[in-house]
Amino acid sequence: MAPKSLKQNYLKLGFLFSLIPIITIILSIEIPPKQYFLNHFNSSIHFTSPQILYSSFLIILSLTLFIMSKPRTTYLVDYALYKPPKSFRVSFAGFVDHTRITLTNEPKSHNFLVKILQRSGLGEETCVPPALQYIPPCPDMNLAREEAELVIFSCMDTLFHKTGMDPKDVDILILNCSLYSPTPSLTAMVINKYKMRSNIKSFNLSGMGCSAGLISIDLAKDILQNYPNSNAIVISTEILTLNYYLGKERAMLLPNCLFRMGGAAVLLSNKRKYIRNAKYKLSHLVRTHMGSDDKSYKCVSQEEDSEGYSGIKLSIDLMAVAGEALKTNISAIGPLVLPITEQFLFVYWVIRNKISNSKGNKPYVPDFKKAFEHFCIHAGGRAVIDELKKSLRLTEEHVEASRMALHRFGNTSSSSLWYELSYIEAKGRMKKGDRVWQIGFGSGFKCNSAVWKCNRTIDTPVDGPWADCIDKYPVCIPEIVKV
Structure with missing residues (x-):
């Protein structure tokens, strides 16, 4: 049985199908000559001055209401990213030695972390704050708080420098x-720092997981609809210092890696x-929340173990839950972005399966490569990227940005x-008119999508987090890295 949201999203397409015979009948009706209507109209209509003024007022009022009700476009002017110093780098060998010392009495937990690291897709340049490199x-x-100030203020300083904006010109901060x-x-x-x-x-916003960045964008978009001529800054980060798990449960050790x-x-x-001048403009933003389902609600949670150590627990159902959330999300965003041919093919599949009552057939997956030039899939881990590549029938080039971001910076x-x-910008691939699909996943469980349209061809940046290493990428990431 098709999901309820899917039926609602494709209701319009079904309505279009039903209009075909009606349009055929209308076209077959014989219409009198155009001159007949013109003569009848000229002989019957007589406007007085009050009627002309009243009609003009109604036209102006209607145009004004139409312009005021039209959604305001949300522009992405620019953005800045935090690049940790090399002194914060945690190599594979350093991570293995560190966990061996901190988990001296738990060799099984240490071996588990090593295996995860070998298959994680992370590289040797990822960074953690100094507090987590101490022993213990x-x-x-x-x-x-020092980590938060370092990360957030670095991003803000860079953003103000790139845009030339004064902090007092910021109207909305999320x-x-x-x-x-x-x-x-x-x-x-x-x-307080910038005296706004x-x-x-x-x-x-707190407790909303890795998908909170797009939730913040959605909130900023909604506020900007009600406040014209305004600027909004969205800051997205995760502070690690207080959230390092010190226990031995495997399901809670995974985030450390x-x-x-x-x-x-x-x-x-x-x-x-x-x-x-803006880099991008927001076309669509679709949010999906699966929290009403108990399995989805509990698959990512912050808990305490039996020894009182707190950490993030990942359920074995995580990938299955993420797959269901993705299906619901793409059924909502599909009609907004897919070409009409792909939408008709999907409706045809739904109707055919309904008539034949065949539940075992694999669902038709629309070709989203016809709707987007670029894909940004949340770099939550290698398994997440692999699963979305398979589900959306993407090529390795389409998931390159996600794999390389995971390799260079981690999750x-x-x-x-x-x-x-x-x-993508550092590679010089972003051209005017290109469409970008950002897909984020988070606890709760949530799947959120944002669609951006490139507003101008983006010049290859000479600074930023990729400036000193972009020529090395893409790199080959083996299935298993021997440590």
């Missing part, structure tokens, strides 16, 4: 960080002056999508 690791509140939520909030920390206006609209330092600051605006949570977009 030091998850301290003060050190966590920051998402799932696991670190101090008081005062991180948005208050930013406002007292009437700024600030929002601090995958998550790395990262952050992004994105400037959005609805100002008309950015019509030509940087909600900011990973921006490292991938930066990779």
